[in-house]
Amino acid sequence: MPSYLVTGAEGQLGKCFKKVANEFPIHKLIFASKNKVDITRPKTLKIFFDDHPLDGIINCAAYTQVDQAEESPEKAYQINVDGIKNLIAFAEEKTLSIVNFSTDYIFDGTSKSNYSEDHTPNPLNIYGKTKYKAEILLKNAKCINTTFRVSWMFSPFGSNFVKTALNNINKKRNLCVVDDQKGRLTYGIDLARVVLSNIDQNHFFDYDCYNYALMGETTWFDLAKKIKLIKKSNCEIIPCSSKQYFTRALRPKNSILDTSRIETHLSLKILDWTSALDDCLNRIEGKI
Numbered sequence: 001m002p003s004y005l006v007t008g009a010e011g012q013l014g015k016c017f018k019k020v021a022n023e024f025p026i027h028k029l030i031f032a033s034k035n036k037v038d039i040t041r042p043k044t045l046k047i048f049f050d051d052h053p054l055d056g057i058i059n060c061a062a063y064t065q066v067d068q069a070e071e072s073p074e075k076a077y078q079i080n081v082d083g084i085k086n087l088i089a090f091a092e093e094k095t096l097s098i099v100n101f102s103t104d105y106i107f108d109g110t111s112k113s114n115y116s117e118d119h120t121p122n123p124l125n126i127y128g129k130t131k132y133k134a135e136i137l138l139k140n141a142k143c144i145n146t147t148f149r150v151s152w153m154f155s156p157f158g159s160n161f162v163k164t165a166l167n168n169i170n171k172k173r174n175l176c177v178v179d180d181q182k183g184r185l186t187y188g189i190d191l192a193r194v195v196l197s198n199i200d201q202n203h204f205f206d207y208d209c210y211n212y213a214l215m216g217e218t219t220w221f222d223l224a225k226k227i228k229l230i231k232k233s234n235c236e237i238i239p240c241s242s243k244q245y246f247t248r249a250l251r252p253k254n255s256i257l258d259t260s261r262i263e264t265h266l267s268l269k270i271l272d273w274t275s276a277l278d279d280c281l282n283r284i285e286g287k288i
């Protein structure tokens with residue numbers, strides 16, 4: 001049975017992998033939080049490996065505080081770039097595969113068409129720069145690997161827009177939400193299932209990068225409106241521009257990922273974002 005280390009196990013995506021792990025008894029998944037395996041400390045990888053022989057690493061460890069990264073770029077580089085260098089060196093030495101996750105924030109959002117894997121990146125913020133550097137490192141690595149470039153992730157775990165909006169919609173009379181950024185949502189539970197259903201296929205690692213996101217583009221404003229509708233809330237959702245809603249890090253205005261490569265290569269039928277949202281809200285409320 002192939003054995004995979006899931007790093008960053010206490011993060012949003014790590015918890016999604018944990019949630020669906022029992023649906024995939026054909027893999028042995030070993031979950032490690034930062035306390036056990038710190039990707040910036042190679043020694044912790046070695047100690048872990050001595051106890052748990054592995055076939056691959058699913059790396060959910062990352063520095064993901066997009067605005068904070070503008071103030072602490074060293075920290076973001078240390079985890080997202082140096083951490084990946086450590087994982088690559090380790091995987092090359094032990095002949096392991098790596099699945100990593102990247103972001104739509106490697107793009108500047110000025111394209112008139114959707115972003116394919118071959119589009120030239122031009123990150124607007126430090127977080128995007130670190131994630132793009134990691135992509136390049138992996139592209140040049142000798143271990144087999146692939147990167148899932150995902151956008152606007154949500155799930156029942158960690159902090160994400162859906163959970164924050166739900167909380168605010170329940171509490172507030174009105175809510176200003178940015179309406180001038182377009183993108184595609186990614187559901188962490190669905191992403192984990194896609195990785196685990198395909199990781200053992202021979203052709204999974206044929207490409208060094210796949211875009212992955214749910215079907216249907218949206219804006220944060222439309223997403224908040226949809227949550228309000230489902231929750232039958234009276235909270236007024238007010239559109240605002242990115243300029244009005246100041247954030248330290250710039251974000252792309254259009255980061256719609258083109259997912260045709262993964263749909264064709266892995267014969268995937270990707271879920272619609274509204275059904276994934278229903279599933280997520282039901283899980284948050286303990287209905288499933």
Ligand SMILES: NC(=O)c1ccc[n+]([C@@H]2O[C@H](COP(=O)([O-])OP(=O)(O)OC[C@H]3O[C@@H](n4cnc5c(N)ncnc54)[C@H](OP(=O)(O)O)[C@@H]3O)[C@@H](O)[C@H]2O)c1
Nearest residue numbers: 008010011012013034038039061062064101102103150153
């Ligand atoms: N969330 C999104 O909207 C989004 C969008 C596009 C792409 N992605 C990518 O998807 C992946 C997963 O994101 P996520 O939302 O699950 O992030 P997350 O919730 O912030 O989880 C990241 C986890 O990594 C851990 N970590 C940090 N430094 C570490 C280190 N040195 N060694 C080991 N673990 C470390 C964190 O622990 P602490 O919290 O204790 O530091 C946290 O548990 C990331 O690669 C991210 O860039 C996310």
